[in-house]
Amino acid sequence: MSKRTIALRLVIDDPVPGVTYSLQDKKSVPVGPVVAGNTALSFDVPVQLAPGPKLSGEFVRREGPERRFVYIAIGGQAGDTASEWSRRAKIDVHTIPNDLLERAVAPKALECHLPGRAKDNGPACGTVKPLGGWQVTDAAAHP
Template identity: 60%
Template sequence: MGLLPIKRCGRPYSCLLVLMLPVLPAHLENDTTSEIPRHAISGMSPPERPFDRRGVLRSQAGVTTSRNTMAADQQITLRLTIGEPVPGVAYSLQNKKGEPVGAVIAEDQPLSFDVRVDVAPGPRFLDDLVRREGPTRRFVYIAIGEQAGDSSSPWNRRAKIDIHDLPAELLEKALAGSVLEALLPARAADGGPACASVRPLAPWKVAE
């Protein structure tokens, strides 16, 4: 407690300053060496941080869970297989510029394209061959005929294959190094190459 002289209207006054100090427990009153946390003085519980310095979520049960269960900059390989392509027709993957990638002329046997895709936490699928539609849909195009670079082809089509809905358990296997394969329909109702949104004939699986 102290007195601070001040002046008001030319006359001196004294202002009484009262300092509100917390009352320490009896066993700490004479301890000048201990460093007392602020929460110990106030009686409040120490603040809890939901994440530690490594970005790991703390659990009350003592179990820790990573903020992101998937590391960045990983890759998976997806195999798109057309069981009975139209012989003599050009097929290819297609990048974001609409250019054919890896064009081949189909023969009378199954045709496969391996697509390497970057996977970020989320998961998010990132690659020059991966297209997006809306906030969640991600897909890959297989170009056919003219779109695959064959200007003389009577076909000018492309097939859209979704990849955003890969089952979580298969995605884990792909991140561990397995190749995931989808068997795609080959023919449209008009007898030509299948196109537009194409659903696999069977669920995605680990390639043999």
């Protein structure tokens, strides 16, 4: 397998309306901020897939030799200095099954749905686990 770009689609179900969400790059800079309404939010994350498989790219962070993850910034972390929230959701990507990574060839994407709310009814944060796992989907389709 040679190095190629695949798309990860992160769908936040039931986000907190009025709160700003964004991707966060490796330098902790918010990218593509959007204010949540009453519908799901979707972020498409380009990642590089190399043999191993190893995931890398502008949005992929690492901890130790194996763990790879992507941050979704929320409120203040997403650049909204007036927000009452300043959180990040960490989505592990190193646990995506290899067979799904192999099938994620354009025009396909790998999609997961994420919970939008924490126990305090604020935005979900910390390590957030996909609801129902990852699925191969059409990259052109949006929730």
